[in-house]
Amino acid sequence: MSLQFEKVDVLIVGAGLAAVTVALHLPHTLNVLLVSKHEVTSANSDLAQGGIASSYLESSSVDHERDTLVASKLAAMPDRVYTLVEEGRSAIRDLERFGVVFDRDETGYAVGREGAHGMNRIFHVGGDETGRHVMATLRRQLPDNVTVMEHVLIDSLLKSDGRVSGATGYNGETRLHVQAGAVVLATGGIGGLIDWTSNCRSVTGDGLVLAHEVGAVLTNLSRIQFHPTLLAVESPHLVTEALRGAGATLVDASGRHVMAYHPLGSLAPRDEVARTLTRHDGVVYLDTSRVERIAERFPKLVATCDAHGIDVCQIPVRPGLHFHMGGVDVDADGRTAVAGLYAVGEVADSGVHGKNRLASNSLLECWVFGKRVAATVTVEEKPLTVNETTVYEVSLDLFSRYRQQIGEWLTISPQIGEIASFLENTQQLVQTKHMSRQLSEQTLSLKAARLLARAMIETEDGYEQDRFARTADGISK
Numbered sequence: 001m002s003l004q005f006e007k008v009d010v011l012i013v014g015a016g017l018a019a020v021t022v023a024l025h026l027p028h029t030l031n032v033l034l035v036s037k038h039e040v041t042s043a044n045s046d047l048a049q050g051g052i053a054s055s056y057l058e059s060s061s062v063d064h065e066r067d068t069l070v071a072s073k074l075a076a077m078p079d080r081v082y083t084l085v086e087e088g089r090s091a092i093r094d095l096e097r098f099g100v101v102f103d104r105d106e107t108g109y110a111v112g113r114e115g116a117h118g119m120n121r122i123f124h125v126g127g128d129e130t131g132r133h134v135m136a137t138l139r140r141q142l143p144d145n146v147t148v149m150e151h152v153l154i155d156s157l158l159k160s161d162g163r164v165s166g167a168t169g170y171n172g173e174t175r176l177h178v179q180a181g182a183v184v185l186a187t188g189g190i191g192g193l194i195d196w197t198s199n200c201r202s203v204t205g206d207g208l209v210l211a212h213e214v215g216a217v218l219t220n221l222s223r224i225q226f227h228p229t230l231l232a233v234e235s236p237h238l239v240t241e242a243l244r245g246a247g248a249t250l251v252d253a254s255g256r257h258v259m260a261y262h263p264l265g266s267l268a269p270r271d272e273v274a275r276t277l278t279r280h281d282g283v284v285y286l287d288t289s290r291v292e293r294i295a296e297r298f299p300k301l302v303a304t305c306d307a308h309g310i311d312v313c314q315i316p317v318r319p320g321l322h323f324h325m326g327g328v329d330v331d332a333d334g335r336t337a338v339a340g341l342y343a344v345g346e347v348a349d350s351g352v353h354g355k356n357r358l359a360s361n362s363l364l365e366c367w368v369f370g371k372r373v374a375a376t377v378t379v380e381e382k383p384l385t386v387n388e389t390t391v392y393e394v395s396l397d398l399f400s401r402y403r404q405q406i407g408e409w410l411t412i413s414p415q416i417g418e419i420a421s422f423l424e425n426t427q428q429l430v431q432t433k434h435m436s437r438q439l440s441e442q443t444l445s446l447k448a449a450r451l452l453a454r455a456m457i458e459t460e461d462g463y464e465q466d467r468f469a470r471t472a473d474g475i476s477k
């Protein structure tokens with residue numbers, strides 16, 4: 001097998017908004033390599049429809065802070081939430097400086113509303129194609145010191161004298177060794193582990209495994225968010241909550257409002273709506289008859305419904321896996337417990353989401369904490385000692401069967417028996433040194449699923465790490 005060697009100051013693993021924000025803000029004197037497992041546009045950020053929540057137009061961030069904490073079930077870390085919403089006030093202006101043009105109407109910024117927000121504060125670009133537009137604009141702004149490589153799978157991190165010193169993986173099918181003075185994980189969440197998800201299929205928890213294997217701490221892994229409204233068709237698509245913010249309601253086949261019991265109606269916090277819809281017997285629809293200018297404000301939705309022959313006035317929906325609140329434990333600047341290793345975006349447990357993320361706070365998190373990581377990263381060159389890892393010898397057929405099993409327990413109401421039998425079945429997996437990109441990729445997915453499965457069982461047993469009890473002492477500075 002051929003081998004490629006790269007030496008850089010900073011390796012960024014991932015290509016979504018968290019990764020790009022770090023790359024844009026690192027000093028231009030650093031030699032930065034940003035790697036994407038597939039095309040750069042296969043990041044969840046590119047799919048984001050909702051937008052960016054910010055109190056930019058409000059007199060303070062107090063209401064945004066309260067909405068975030070309440071949605072989190074008061075399980076978010078108050079100081080981190082304060083950082084998010086307060087530093088997030090200037091995110092809109094910052095992004096405009098990088099060329100992002102937010103939607104406007106006759107009143108000024110066309111801010112929308114989503115579940116559990118007390119007011120309209122969601123900024124969009126191109127209606128429900130916010131992510132695609134923001135990412136395209138920002139990627140064009142990446143400076144010359146940043147090299148972007150697509151189709152690079154990172155399958156393990158390397159350590160030297162207790163510090164992360166690089167990574168191994170594949171560039172296409174070529175084995176890749178990267179020596180790096182610091183590594184930033186921005187690999188996103190876990191949604192691609194199953195089919196019923198709003199996520200890109202390639203987003204499968206790699207960062208959790210990479211971090212765990214070099215000794216970083218993972219927290220709150222069982223905190224997983226389900227979005228209430230995926231289009232109920234064979235291959236699911238997100239139907240943005242902004243549609244409900246614009247007046248759509250969730251109704252049953254007879255037109256009865258299924259969220260009528262809740263004071264916020266169809267705009268109740270998304271975990272609540274998702275649970276109600278999961279329990280509901282029969283199909284639930286989004287009745288969009290009261291949404292004005294739907295084609296102009298939701299072009300992606302209208303095109304998707306057209307492609308599936310669905311009447312945009314009555315859209316069948318069902319919940320699906322959306323976001324991972326838990327992840328790699330980080331301090332307020334993205335440091336993990338391992339020197340030289342940082343994490344940001346969905347892969348990190350930044351403490352701002354608690355048990356339920358407030359809508360449209362995730363792009364904001366990427367921007368705010370991505371900037372903080374860029375300002376914090378220290379680069380230290382260490383020798384690269386490569387111990388090639390082993391991978392699971394799993395045929396594609398067997399892998400698809402495991403994937404199907406994961407889909408059976410990674411649900412809004414997981415059955416402990418199914419999780420336990422998945423853990424038991426995969427316990428016996430045989431490891432081999434016969435590496436290939438495919439086996440490496442499958443191994444990362446299975447290991448990520450096993451990490452989640454174990455965390456879900458521990459949570460069920462009454463163990464849940466208390467973020468409030470955890471101090472910054474455990475985090476290496």
Ligand code: SIN
Nearest residue numbers: 049050240241359360
């Ligand atoms: C949505 O558009 O409904 C999703 C937004 C988000 O998850 O923040």
